Amino acid sequence: MLEQPGAERVTTAALAARLGVSEAALYRHFASKAQMFEGLIEFIETSVFTLANQINEREPSGNQQARKVVTVLLQFGEKNPGMARVMVGDALVFEHDRLVARMSQFFDRIESQLKQSLRSAGDAAGSVTATVDANAVASVLTSFAIGRLQRYARSGFKRTPTEHLDAALNLIIG
DSSP states (O other), X not given: OTTSTTOOOOOHHHHHXXXXXXXXXXXXXXXXXXXXXXXXXXXXXXXXXXXXXXXXXXXXXXXXXXXXXXXXXXXXXHHOHHHHHHHTTGGGTTSOHHHHHHHHHHHHHHHHXXXXXXXXXXXXTTOTTXXXXXXXXXHHXXXXXXXXXXXXXXXXXXXXXXXXXXXXXXXXXX
């Protein structure tokens, strides 16, 4: 239901009807609708951070780590349009504030990982401003990723988040 462009708010009644079960059956598995969204957010976190950690373990270059983490994040959203709507908060409008806060924390963690990768790249290059530069670039990369995912959701999943990605990352990271 989240993958439908311009989708209306997901209600438990509509979800139950779509699945061909009763609302009571949904509530036997989930205590609330918020808990259903928490399950989706858990899936997003686990999927993206597992891949990001693998990238950081295997890739020695900090700049390449950052490029690949942003790429994986955007590819995940592209392959999972409904999750992209959750990630940017579109699906969480009128839901519990803690869900929006949790997605905000997700992007804070992404930004922290990017800072760490970019700082190590700056240190390896002998930069005297490695931390300051890493903080600025990580902030731009995170905002870029959120913007791309938001554009994807708001375009009805027509404008892919990975469109011209290499060229954009070259402009940001170099």
